[in-house]
Structure formats: C-alpha cells, structure tokens
Amino acid sequence: MRHLRPFLLLAALLLAAPAVQAQLYQAPGPTSPTSKDQVELYAPHQDKEVGIVSIPDSKLAVLVQPEGREWRGFRTVILRWGAAIAILGMAGLLLLFYLVRGTIRIGEGRAGRTVPRFAALDRFAHWTTATSFLLLALTGLVVTFGRPLLIPLIGHPAFTTLAQSGKAIHNFLSVPFVFGILLMIVLWVRDNIPEKADLVWLKTMGGLFSKSGEHPECGRFNAGQKGIFWAVVLGGGALAATGFLLLAPFALTGIGGMQIIHVVHGALAALMIAIILAHIYIGSVGMEGAFDAMGTGHVDENWARDHHRRWYDEQVGKGRVDPPPAVRPHPAE
Numbered sequence: 001m002r003h004l005r006p007f008l009l010l011a012a013l014l015l016a017a018p019a020v021q022a023q024l025y026q027a028p029g030p031t032s033p034t035s036k037d038q039v040e041l042y043a044p045h046q047d048k049e050v051g052i053v054s055i056p057d058s059k060l061a062v063l064v065q066p067e068g069r070e071w072r073g074f075r076t077v078i079l080r081w082g083a084a085i086a087i088l089g090m091a092g093l094l095l096l097f098y099l100v101r102g103t104i105r106i107g108e109g110r111a112g113r114t115v116p117r118f119a120a121l122d123r124f125a126h127w128t129t130a131t132s133f134l135l136l137a138l139t140g141l142v143v144t145f146g147r148p149l150l151i152p153l154i155g156h157p158a159f160t161t162l163a164q165s166g167k168a169i170h171n172f173l174s175v176p177f178v179f180g181i182l183l184m185i186v187l188w189v190r191d192n193i194p195e196k197a198d199l200v201w202l203k204t205m206g207g208l209f210s211k212s213g214e215h216p217e218c219g220r221f222n223a224g225q226k227g228i229f230w231a232v233v234l235g236g237g238a239l240a241a242t243g244f245l246l247l248a249p250f251a252l253t254g255i256g257g258m259q260i261i262h263v264v265h266g267a268l269a270a271l272m273i274a275i276i277l278a279h280i281y282i283g284s285v286g287m288e289g290a291f292d293a294m295g296t297g298h299v300d301e302n303w304a305r306d307h308h309r310r311w312y313d314e315q316v317g318k319g320r321v322d323p324p325p326a327v328r329p330h331p332a333e
C-alpha cells in the first residue's frame, strides 16, 4: 500500500485539476477582471471591453477591441487581395504594353557618342535605394503572403527560418533605404520641380503613341520621372516613417493608432511596388539606351536628344558632349 501512495496522490490531483482550474477562472480578484460580466460593470460601452489594471500600462486593460476584427480583416483579406491585384495587375499591364508597343527604340539609332548623365554619387544613391527597396519589398511580401502561399509549399520550420531572417533584413534595410532617399533629394530635387512643360508631356503621355515618333521637350527629368521621384521621396518617406513606428510599438499611439499605421504601411507598400515595377520596366527592357544612364552613367547622344532635348542642349552648351569621332583628338595627342 505504501508503494501505491504516490500514484494515488497523482490520480487524486489529476481528478481534482479541472475543478480547481474552473474555480480559479470563476474567481477573479478585484483588479483582474476576467469575466465578461465583470468587465461590463467597469466599462458598459457597446462592444468595447475595457477593464482596470493597477499597472501604469493602461492599454493592457483592453480586453476586447472591436476595431481589431476590422484590422484583422484588412491584414488577412483586403491587403492580400489588394497587393496581389496591384502587383500582378501592373505586371500584366506592362507585359501587354510590351507586346503592343515593344521596346521604345532610339529614333535614329545609336550615335556612338555619349553624354555623361549620372555621376558615381548619383548612381550610388540610386542603387542603394533600389537594392534596399527591392529586398524590403521581397521580405515584406513574405510577411504578407507567407501564411497562405509559402507554408503550404515549404512547411512551417523552413518558413519560420525564412520569416525570421526576412524580418531582420526588413528592419535593417530601412536604414540604407532612408539614406538613399535623402541622398537622392540632395542630388536631384532641383531637377524635379514641376514646370509648365510637364503638362504638355503628361497630355501627350510623353509622345508614347505619337505617329511622328516625336517626344515632347523636357529638361533633365520628364514629368513621368518627376512622378517617380516624388513617389519615392513622399511614398518611400511615409513607408519609412510608418515602418519606424511599427518598429517601436505604442511609442506614439495606442492600439487603434498602431492598426492605422499598419494599414497605411501595407497599402502604401503595395502601391509603391506596383509603381516601381513600371519604373524598372521603362528603365530596362522598355526603352533602348535607358539602362546605360544608371549602368555606366553615360547615355547615347541620340537617346538624350530623343528624350531630354533641353537637357541635351544644355550639356552641349557646357561642352560635356563627346565630340564626333572625326574630330576626336588622337589618343597619342
């Protein structure tokens, strides 16, 4: 019998456990409201349930926050569908545009002479912003679409590793992203001030469908590029600001404020990815000679005359255009 005593004690404990547990839950202390009735005594609001806590962090007294359901709906349904439609929709439009219009060619072909367009510092600013944005976008998409798309594909353990490292990358890259944007502002803002000629460019859509192949005149940046610049500065800036607030939860706002910040961050990110897809298209396969500007920093003279006539004339005036091959000095001279 003595040997059986520990087992009997364990059995008694196991049998008594549910009763003890129920007792614990039914008897909350005066400062720890855990039952619905008690909560409603403290805060008879319609459906928001707020209790009382004795610790300084008053938001911990919120037991039920109905807006949280709307936020979850945004997070799991609206954001996913919205982002998918914006990104895939833009990719589809670009593909269609490519099939209809093809690559925009340099009217008279390459001249073989070049004009310096972006200095090393310009390109450093661009590629710092671009690389960090692309990685921020990818890791952000892992967070948004991971559960429905990636977990079924790669399983929970691999997704955990991916999501954890993705989140670290996402947090860290906000710094070079902001740095790149600040540098772009310093370097390019004066060439991105809107002007009258932008209206003509917008009306004719940059001469995209003009029969003569003529492009409306413009300076260093056309209206479309100015749009990209301001989208990056303002949209990217707002993404960074909301991102930093998400990194420091409740620093400035309560629960509702955090939800609004998240909604703005998610919706803006989807919009920005779609806009940048269009930018990447036109800066690469969409337009002959465009990539050189950010690749080597030099563009072909005929490209510059086609797309940025006024800027080209200014460069000629400043003597920055390479002379035609016939009058080029001999390398030995």
Ligand code: HEM
Pocket (backbone or CB within 6 Å): 117, 126, 129, 130, 131, 133, 134, 184, 220, 221, 224, 225, 226, 228, 229, 232, 276, 279, 280, 283, 284, 290, 291, 292, 293, 294, 295
């Ligand atoms: C990764 C692919 C990308 C490519 C191939 C690309 C290509 C280019 C090119 C060729 C230009 C110069 C156009 C000119 O001569 O005027 C340019 C400019 C610019 N890029 Fe990118 N870019 C990429 C990604 C990005 C990203 C991710 C951002 C920002 C988030 C960005 C922001 C800008 C801005 C603000 C400008 C100046 C305004 C403009 O020309 O539109 N780029 N890019």
